[in-house]
Amino acid sequence: MKVLKFGGTSVGSVESIKQVIGILETNIAQGQRVAVVFSAMGGATNRLIEIARMATAGNQEYFELLKAVEERHFATIRGLINVKQQSSTFANVKGLFNELEDILRGVSLIRELTARTLDLIMSFGERLSTTIIAEVLKNKGVNAEYCDARKLIRTNATFGMADVDFDVTNRQILEHFAKTSALQCITGFIASTADGITTTLGRGGSDYTGSIFGSALDADVIEIWTDVDGMMTADPRKVPNAFTIPAISYAEAMELSHFGAKVIYPPSLQPAFAKNIPLKVLNTFNTSFEGTLVSRSANHKEYAITGISSIDDMALVNIQGSGMIGVAGISARLFSTLSENNISVILISQASSEHSICFTIDPRNAERAREVLEKAFEAEMQSGDIDSISIEKNVSIIAIVGEGMRKSSGVSGKLFSVLGKNGINIIATAQGSSELNISVVISKNDLSKALNAIHGVFFLSETRSLNLFIVGVGLIGSTLLEQIRSQSSFLSDEKFLKLNIAGLSNTRKMLLEPGGIPYNRWRDELDEQGVKTSIPAFVQRIIELNLPNSVFVDCTSDKDIVKHYETLLDASISVVTPNKVANSGRYSEYQRLQRTALQRGVKFLYETNVGAGLPIINTIQGLMASGDKFIKIEAILSGTLSYIFNTFGPHVSFANVVREAKAMGYTEPDPRDDLSGTDVARKILILAREVGVPMEPEEVKIAQLLPDNCLHAPTVENFFAELESSNDFFENLLQEAQAQQGVLRYIATLENNQATVQLRVVNAKHPFYNLSGSDNIVSFTTERYKDRPLVVKGPGAGAEVTASGVFADIMSISSYLG
Ligand SMILES: NC(=O)c1ccc[n+]([C@@H]2O[C@H](COP(=O)([O-])OP(=O)(O)OC[C@H]3O[C@@H](n4cnc5c(N)ncnc54)[C@H](O)[C@@H]3O)[C@@H](O)[C@H]2O)c1
Ligand SMILES: N[C@@H](CCO)C(=O)O
Ligand code: NA
Incomplete structure (x- = not known):
């Protein structure tokens, strides 16, 4: 035996009911004995409530709305049953509407809507949809029968959310099924008292009906057919990467459902759970999809958590005071006051100092909560034992849920760290000792960011x-x-x-x-x-x-x-x-950026500020972090100047070599920055700061390489013209170097907290002699690298190597974020 339940969307239109019939026919064709529970047509229950309220208020327009509901059902009959056989179904349905009309007329006359009458009015939704579908099935030659669950499910008289008497109910169901072999088309959601008064099982109660029948009949499986692909790892409207959970335990499903995953109505799991009957959540509109299996075991071992859910709108109430410390009974009074006032508490957290207790409630209850608590603790507030009751609205709760958390450590660490790295403040947190759920309270503004970030780290095989x-x-x-x-x-x-x-x-x-x-x-x-x-x-x-x-x-x-x-x-x-601008301005600015990044737990990365993609900043930071001390840095830090001095010779003009450097992508957007030494000065300044010297820009001593006319050229064009006219000057520099059997190198040095930049002639014995292209070279003498310095050398400018350095920084942020 298999019990199927179809929700409102599944029975909401002619087309979807055809899908439902198809699913049922497939089951029957497989020789499967089935019973099937139906919800009201999608939206019908809400409509009936609205109509009832209008009638109660004496608003006669309810009648129009009622006619529209009637017409919707009639249209469904016309769309599903052939003309010749429609009349008896029309008669049945018309009969139900007449009855409903009489009740509503009564309500509009006495202007009173009791919970009991509302239950009766709502019951029409399921009675109508089920009547029609049973007729459709019969029409197709299926041996089907309308089954009014009010005759079988016995409840108490708590209207709106009645309690089931399982002894009577189970017996009645078994007796009924023993008498008939026809396919039972069962009305979801509704039941009745011993006196035959109509009751309902609470919102989403059709799932419950499915579970009640399934457990009474010892079904092999209960199938909940809905309009989504099973239970998902998170609400797909908020987390686009959410995916279907293939298997989940009853307890996990319960936790996720409590926290807003509206796929299964939590109490409906109970009877199935008690008898260990597996439940499947399936999609009427995607029948080939596997859906979610809810059973005793969550054989979903791949991830540390099973799902994430959230409640968007919450209010956080905080009650604190030094007089609360060590005083027994405060929380008992607190929560009984809330309970007496029907204010339901979703999450509670108390620090072990007992100085404050905070909890979340529906924000609509927030002001009332304040009033009743202020009254209840009036004496303590007057004496100063309790300082204040504060309420923070616009907060949300996120819960990560999963049996897997029990066995693995680091789950909460991962949760808090991903929130921290994304700058999301955790206002309060709670974890039950069942370790099935960790909840955090955050600002509503961060909800979507938090859900997506959490989903990203926990469900790793998904793309982050x-x-x-x-x-x-x-x-x-x-x-x-x-x-x-x-x-x-x-x-x-x-x-x-x-x-x-x-x-x-x-x-x-x-x-x-x-x-x-x-x-x-x-x-x-x-x-x-x-x-x-x-x-x-x-x-x-x-x-x-x-x-x-x-x-x-x-x-x-x-x-x-x-x-x-x-x-x-x-x-x-x-x-x-x-x-390089940010790091080469005032020292205080550089420091502020470093500090802000540290405080906020985010990264400020600028490896390409010096030597493009060469690992220079990272090398210093690694040495510094591990406690090495810098004695001296000597370096060639300009790709442009390196290229120029490696290329300039008797047969090329200096200006043309600079033009080439620009065309190769080595120069700054303004090449005067390179030739004036500004670029190199900024770089040695940045290195000084990285090794812990709080240097200001004007402290770097730059020995000018350019003659004055070039240095003061007002535009780039003008600059090139001045370079052309100064060719002899550069020729002379070159010849002097050659006379000393050396080459020209523009060298930056940091030693004894002094930074200098100057043009030097180096001979073949010098480690900076052999360079080519845009090579940079940095030689670090430290306490650990004292006898032979640590040297980093390679192309230090150009589009590819610089962009790849930026890319590497981006990738290191990605690994930091996990
Ligand atoms: N080229 C290299 O080898 C190299 C090496 C290391 C670092 N860098 C640094 O990389 C940066 C970019 O260099 P590039 O060679 O790509 O220079 P570029 O001139 O080709 O590119 C800079 C771009 O930024 C744009 N820009 C400037 N101000 C802007 C603003 N306010 N809003 C939007 N866009 C703006 C410009 O229009 C230009 O397209 C510079 O800071 C440079 O120092 C370059
Ligand atoms: N213009 C710079 C780019 C690398 O920072 C250089 O020539 O070295
Ligand atoms: Na670098």
Whole structure:
């Protein structure tokens, strides 16, 4: 025996009822004995309640609405039963509507709607849908029978949510089924008292009906047919990556359902659970899908948790005071006061200091809760033992649920850490000793971000997203986008990571697209859909979007953009940048950014500030963290100047070599920054700060390489003209070097807290002699690397190596986020 239950959407239209009939016919064809429970047509119960309320209020328009409900049912009959055989069904259904009309007329006359009458009115929903479907089945030659559950399910007289008397009910069901072999079409949701008064089983009660029949009949399985693909790991409307849970235990299903996963009505699991009858949640509109199996064992071993659920709107009440410490009975009084006032408490948390107790309730009860508590604790509040009762609205609860938590450590650590890394403040938390559920209370504003971030870390085989906001799509920015594009399938296949381009901006236009700007048409998309660039507005929007795992990537050399880093970091958004401006301004600014990132638990990464993709900053940070001390840094830090001195010779003009360096993508957006030594000075300054010297920019001593006329050229064009006219000057430098059998090297040094940058001639014995192309070289002398320095050498400028350094920083944020 199998008991099937079809929900409101499944019986909500002619088309969906055809699906239902198909499912039933398949079962019958397989020789399966089945009983089937139906809900009212989707939306009908709410409509009936509305009509009843209107009638009670004397609003005669209820009649129109009633006629519309009637017409909907008639249309269903016309759509499903052929004309010749419709009349008896019409007669039955019309009879039910006449009865309902009489009741409503009575209600509108006496202007009173009792819970008992409302139950009777609501019962028509299931009686109507079930009558029609039973007739449709008979019409198709199925030996089917309408079964009014009011004759079989016995309850007490708690209208609206009656308690089932299982002894009587089970007996009546068994007796009934012994008498008949016809397919029983059972009305869900409704029952009756010993006196035959109609009752209902509470919202979602049709599931309960299914479970009651299934357990009475010792069914092999109870199938709950609904309009979604089973129970999902999270609400798919909030978490697009949610997926169906193939198997779940009764206890887990219960926990998830309590917390808003509306797929199964929690009490309905109880009878099935008691008899260990498996329950299957299936989709009427996707019959081939496996759905979710609810049984005693959750053989869903892949993940540490089974699902995540949430309640969007909660109010958090906090009651605190020093007089509460060690005083027995405060919480007893607190919760009995709430219970006497019918205020249901969802989550409770008390710190072991006993200084405060907080709990969450429905926000609609918040003010009433305050009133009754202030009254109950009036004396304590007057004496100062309790200081205050505060209520915080706009909070949400998220619960992670799973039997797997019992066996694995680190689940709560993972939960708290992902929330922390996304800058989500946990206001309160609770874990039951069953270890089946860990709940956190957070601000409602963070709900979607939190759900997605939590889902991402716990369900690892699913693709996680890093949301990138990239400003500046010049050489480095566009190369980065290309590298991301060409690596995207590897990242999603092997690392389950999607780098989502959630925002882009150039100097003209900006575009925010939380769903992701396509990699291969970002240029067109930015051009066509972008709006006029405003960096403050861009930053503001990023913060408002509040997406999980957000990273701001600045690929400009702009001075104004860096002013927003602190705001971004403060909003728990990581920053990655090759732009050196932020780190080479005032020391206090550099320090503030470092501190903010640390406080907010996000990353501020700028490996490409020095030596492009070469691991220079990371090397220093590693040595510093492990306690090494820096004695001296000597370095060639300009890819541009390195290229120039490696290429300049008797047969090429100096200006042309600079032009080549620019064309190769080595120079700064303004090449004067390279030639004037500014770029190198910024880099040695940054290195000084990284090794712990609080240096200011003006303290770096720069020995000028350029003659004055070049140095003071007002425009880039003008600059090249001056370089042309100064060719002899550079020729002379070269000849002097050659006379000493050396080469020209622009060397930065940091020693004894002093930074200098100067042009030097080095001979073949010097480690900096053999360089080619845009090579940088950095030699670190430290306490541990004293006799022979640690040397990092390689191309230190250019689009590919710089973009890949930025990319590596982005990837390290992704691993940090887990
Ligand atoms: N080229 C290299 O080898 C290299 C190496 C390391 C670091 N960097 C750094 O990378 C950054 C970018 O260098 P690049 O070579 O790509 O320069 P680029 O001139 O090609 O690109 C910079 C882009 O930023 C845009 N931009 C400037 N201000 C902007 C604003 N306010 N809003 C939006 N867009 C803006 C510009 O229009 C330009 O397209 C610089 O800070 C540079 O110092 C470059
Ligand atoms: N313009 C810089 C780019 C790398 O920071 C250089 O030439 O070294
Ligand atoms: Na680097």
